[in-house]
Amino acid sequence: MLGLEPTMLVAACTVLGLLIGSFLNVVIHRLPIMMERDWQRQCAEASGKPQPSFEPLSLISPRSRCPHCGHAIGALENIPIISYLFLRGRCKGCGKPISVRYPLIEALTAVLFGYAAWRFGSTPALAGALLFIAALISLSFIDADTQLLPDDITLPLIWVGLLFNLNGTFTTLQNAVIGAVAGYVSLWLVYWAFKLTTGKEGMGYGDFKLLAAIGAWFGWQMLPLVILLSSLVGALVGIALIVLARHDRNVPIPFGPYLAAAGVIALLWGKELTQAWLGLIY
Structure with a gap:
């Protein structure tokens, strides 16, 4: 994005912030779970107990799911902020509320990215x-x-x-x-x-x-x-x-x-x- 005209740079970074904010929601949710599983494996190894079995989990797989019904979130349901508004803040599969924190983190990241672009330029x-x-x-x-x-x-x-x-x-x-x-x-x-x-x-x-x-x-x-x-x-x-x-x-x-x-x-x-x-x- 270096070399972009200032207004375009701010717009590009704002959009980038929305996308990164969506990924940060995954990091915030999954990284502590991954850490806890790693600690459990270490404890089992140190105590000589069998290794616990977990469903494979990383920051990129599996696809995000509804915590209530397990509905896999499709691409059209994962557009930052827009999907939340279109779905009226509810899961497409079970209708249970989706935490408003997800779009707020996306918006916060977008605003800070856009301001940083204005502040520091290319x-x-x-x-x-x-x-x-x-x-x-x-x-x-x-x-x-x-x-x-x-x-x-x-x-x-x-x-x-x-x-x-x-x-x-x-x-x-x-x-x-x-x-x-x-x-x-x-x-x-x-x-x-x-x-x-x-x-x-x-x-x-x-x-x-x-x-x-x-x-x-x-x-x-x-x-x-x-x-x-x-x-x-x-x-x-x-x-x-x-x-x-x-x-x-x-x-x-x-x-x-x-x-x-x-x-x-x-x-x-x-x-x-x-x-x-x-x-x-x-």
């Missing part, structure tokens, strides 16, 4: 931005569903961020390496400080890796903004859940979605926000 940074956005959307919803941040996404995200910064796409390589280390260590220290103080685990190791990935993409200078934004939004949402939704205080709230949201903000508006923040201080 540059290598655009390719990185689209990859980064897709990864963070997947991580956010997987963490919200399962309180897991899969290494299959977070670890490659760290290395890809460093590769993009070999030529200084988002920051210098030196800042990126320091950012990856500082991102991991900062939350690792918070984790142990909280655990030693309260005897409880306040977050998981996946959060460390996600912040390390954000540091690898945008450098250590962006980490204070990311930590501030994610903590602020997380605190506000947590208080709202406890007060309005009567969320049990002892039930953990995943931190990954707030880190991911802050990471996307850092991608799209990080430099401007950092400069504004420094202007207020000095």
Whole structure:
């Protein structure tokens, strides 16, 4: 898509976002299942028990099905957003409701892809931005569903961020390496400080890796903004859940979605926000 006229580039990336968003729905649903099956196989192997038998499952096969009746989703039923509206949000096979989250993820991905195209234009940074956005959307919803941040996404995200910064796409390589280390260590220290103080685990190791990935993409200078934004939004949402939704205080709230949201903000508006923040201080 490099070399396209700006309006065409934004339109092309928006359509691409719809298609990628549809695939992300598959990733969000299937990757935790694949991880759990792998853990069960490892446990069986370690304990000397027979290997459990599962239906073959990957990110590309079998075809998506209705969770209620098993109806296989055809191509015409899988057009992003349009199919959901045409089917009025219900399965063609059994008529049971289809979660509105599917078209919302497709729309969110399309909007962010389109904005990234407008923000970065026909540059290598655009390719990185689209990859980064897709990864963070997947991580956010997987963490919200399962309180897991899969290494299959977070670890490659760290290395890809460093590769993009070999030529200084988002920051210098030196800042990126320091950012990856500082991102991991900062939350690792918070984790142990909280655990030693309260005897409880306040977050998981996946959060460390996600912040390390954000540091690898945008450098250590962006980490204070990311930590501030994610903590602020997380605190506000947590208080709202406890007060309005009567969320049990002892039930953990995943931190990954707030880190991911802050990471996307850092991608799209990080430099401007950092400069504004420094202007207020000095």
